Amino acid sequence: MATRSMAIHIDxxxxxxxxxxxxxxxxxMILEPLFAYFFLWAPIIVLVIFSFNxxxxxxxxRGFTLRWYGNILSxxxxxxxxxxxxxxxxxxxxxxxxxxxxxxxxxVIGTAVSMSLVRGNYPAKSLVDGLLLLPVVIPExxxxxxxxxxxxxxxxxxGTTTGVRISPGIGTVIIGHVVFNISYxxxxxxxxxxxxxxxxxxxxxxxxxxxxxxxxxVTFPLILPGIISGALLAFTLSxxxxxVTFFNSGPGTTTLPxxxxxxxxxxxxxxxxxxxxLMLLASTVLIGISMALQGRNAGRG
Amino acid sequence: xxxVGIEIKNVIKEFPARRGEEPVxxxxxxxxxxxxxxxxxxxxxxxxxxxxTLRMIAGFEEPSSGEIxxxxxxxxxxxxxxxxxxxxFQDYALFPHMTVLQNVMFGxxxxxxxxxxxxxxxxxxxxMVRLKQFDRKPRQLSGGQQQRVALAxxxxxxxxxxxxxxxxxxxxxxxxxxxxxxxxxxxxELNMTFVYVxxxxxxxxTMCDRIAVMDRGKxxxxxxxxxxxxxxxxRFVADFIGETNFIEGKLTxxxxxxxxxxxxxxxxxxxxxxxxxxxxxxxxxxxxxxxxITLVHVSLPTDQGLNARVSTAEVMSAIETxxxxxxxxxxxxFSNYIGTDTRYTVRIGESxxxxxxxxxxxxxxxxxxxxxxxxxxxxxxxxxxxLIQ
Numbered sequence: 001m002a003t004r005s006m007a008i009h010i011d012x013x014x015x016x017x018x019x020x021x022x023x024x025x026x027x028x029m030i031l032e033p034l035f036a037y038f039f040l041w042a043p044i045i046v047l048v049i050f051s052f053n054x055x056x057x058x059x060x061x062r063g064f065t066l067r068w069y070g071n072i073l074s075x076x077x078x079x080x081x082x083x084x085x086x087x088x089x090x091x092x093x094x095x096x097x098x099x100x101x102x103x104x105x106x107x108v109i110g111t112a113v114s115m116s117l118v119r120g121n122y123p124a125k126s127l128v129d130g131l132l133l134l135p136v137v138i139p140e141x142x143x144x145x146x147x148x149x150x151x152x153x154x155x156x157x158x159g160t161t162t163g164v165r166i167s168p169g170i171g172t173v174i175i176g177h178v179v180f181n182i183s184y185x186x187x188x189x190x191x192x193x194x195x196x197x198x199x200x201x202x203x204x205x206x207x208x209x210x211x212x213x214x215x216x217x218v219t220f221p222l223i224l225p226g227i228i229s230g231a232l233l234a235f236t237l238s239x240x241x242x243x244v245t246f247f248n249s250g251p252g253t254t255t256l257p258x259x260x261x262x263x264x265x266x267x268x269x270x271x272x273x274x275x276x277x278l279m280l281l282a283s284t285v286l287i288g289i290s291m292a293l294q295g296r297n298a299g300r301g
Numbered sequence: 302x303x304x305v306g307i308e309i310k311n312v313i314k315e316f317p318a319r320r321g322e323e324p325v326x327x328x329x330x331x332x333x334x335x336x337x338x339x340x341x342x343x344x345x346x347x348x349x350x351x352x353x354t355l356r357m358i359a360g361f362e363e364p365s366s367g368e369i370x371x372x373x374x375x376x377x378x379x380x381x382x383x384x385x386x387x388x389x390f391q392d393y394a395l396f397p398h399m400t401v402l403q404n405v406m407f408g409x410x411x412x413x414x415x416x417x418x419x420x421x422x423x424x425x426x427x428x429m430v431r432l433k434q435f436d437r438k439p440r441q442l443s444g445g446q447q448q449r450v451a452l453a454x455x456x457x458x459x460x461x462x463x464x465x466x467x468x469x470x471x472x473x474x475x476x477x478x479x480x481x482x483x484x485x486x487x488x489x490e491l492n493m494t495f496v497y498v499x500x501x502x503x504x505x506x507t508m509c510d511r512i513a514v515m516d517r518g519k520x521x522x523x524x525x526x527x528x529x530x531x532x533x534x535x536r537f538v539a540d541f542i543g544e545t546n547f548i549e550g551k552l553t554x555x556x557x558x559x560x561x562x563x564x565x566x567x568x569x570x571x572x573x574x575x576x577x578x579x580x581x582x583x584x585x586x587x588x589x590x591x592x593x594i595t596l597v598h599v600s601l602p603t604d605q606g607l608n609a610r611v612s613t614a615e616v617m618s619a620i621e622t623x624x625x626x627x628x629x630x631x632x633x634x635f636s637n638y639i640g641t642d643t644r645y646t647v648r649i650g651e652s653x654x655x656x657x658x659x660x661x662x663x664x665x666x667x668x669x670x671x672x673x674x675x676x677x678x679x680x681x682x683x684x685x686x687x688l689i690q
Contacts (some may be wrong), residue, residue, distance in 0.1 A: 060478045074504050131661050153644075163430055197392065197394060199390050199392055199394035200394050200396060200397075202359075202361055202381070202388075202390070202394065203388070203390060203394040203396070204394075204396075204407070204411075205360075205380070205381040206359060206360075206361075206381050206382070206386075206387055206388045206455075207362075207382075207387065207407050207408035207454065207455075207458065208380050208382045208383075208408055208411035208458070209382055209407075209411045210380075213411065217407070218396055222397070222398060
């Protein structure tokens, strides 16, 4: 069969048009994230900048100062600073206690849940798996209100049956935090566990380790980075939480975010900017560690 | 009489149905006896149930019904950590957070052996597999080295039975051959029962004393390698182990150890009837290995008449033997030179073809065949087997 060469037809105009579109696309690829990040970060950047502003005004820049940070820490009160270091430290203390206890409980339960979800084999597993995500996706206000109603129902019941009056306080706040933290811990640990070679546990069992020893000698050391990372995430969420805490704390239990909210009701003072900046810093560090742990060792095992 | 180490009695393993699917019967009523000190292979394609069988011996799975008896003791309900059995996993399953030595010591620690003795025994086991990197983590080792650690870890507890789940599958060919040899030596030295799961028929033939060929959850045939190769009882076994020609025909006569099968086109061949027996006039398959067939030149007297080399009668008289042989005329239709051998495709009868392997010894131009050559094909009757379809 004879082959016939065909003339190649090139439409230069069309090529030029296509190249222009492509160029526009490239510029768009750079501009798009710039816009997105601007909206994400601009308010935070303003907050951080004005925490160093040498003026009570939060609108105009008057020069650099560390006065507001000093006010937070020095205990300055009165006309100059509408701020009480003592109250802030007490709120911070409450925040830390709540976060620590809630994290501890949520980490233990969350790890157990993830073990059951990854290794377990029971009929409604996919349902349980789906329910695990619920606290992450339902509006926080819904969760907060439902907890409030739940607690008052329980307290009513206990009150009418035993005569013991219980009121919301630090205990209810901790329980509320545990509730949403379990999901986050379980999701992080589950990912780690799912990455782990299931033959490792079989090998341990094969070599004479009962399930208890298999968990502590093989499974636990291998998922530990996941557990720590989940715990750090839970701790951060707990420290930052406002809505659930606000609804379930009752009088007398004030965490740092609730305290800040209280201050803001009067007016936005530069001390709040400074305090928020410090909280931002703490959260960023914790989340950074958590993410580093999730990234490290991933895929190993 | 050899002592039975593992007895598998009518074991069935069914996995529960997934949504919208039938329950899967991974192992379908198998019975096996594995002797003490034997190198035993479970051989079959993927999904044949060989790994499930191994996992039931190890205790990772419980049979749905039937019994597994280890050294005379039924092990129903005994968890893996109480069975005197250790496993070498396909992916080695080395503990990534422990050093090589810690990996090997793990089993001894779990058995309550004191640290000093455990260390000595682990070191001895590692020496046996010729590994010196005690303090490395598994990921710092090559595949072959990891394989050795897995072996040492399983052997150090001196189990009654060592289970190996395709342990050489991830290694390259050369290393695999080396490890095959080492495993054989080790098994002989330790005189331990090895149960070896593989899909590689050559590996099973090379290493193992006896082989159980499995397919779709059933054991099709158990026997020594040469028995299975030479006298396969089913088409699947003949096909799975080595290369085999299958020619279809009709069984016309059985006379003791000789069956006559008529191929399409009326050509008659003789073969050994299968043990299970078949009825006359039924459709059957004759199985014959390519290397069991011999080719000789014939050029029937033609008009030219001059290139006749050998006549059928001459061929028959030339092969002085008391064995029964079947002679069939054929035509070479394809020839494929592959180094040590040449593979010929020969048409016999109307539509049957045979693959024939001829070794390329010497430089005898006379015994090479060209496409189109008229040949005489023959084989010893006992090497051809009639299989029921």
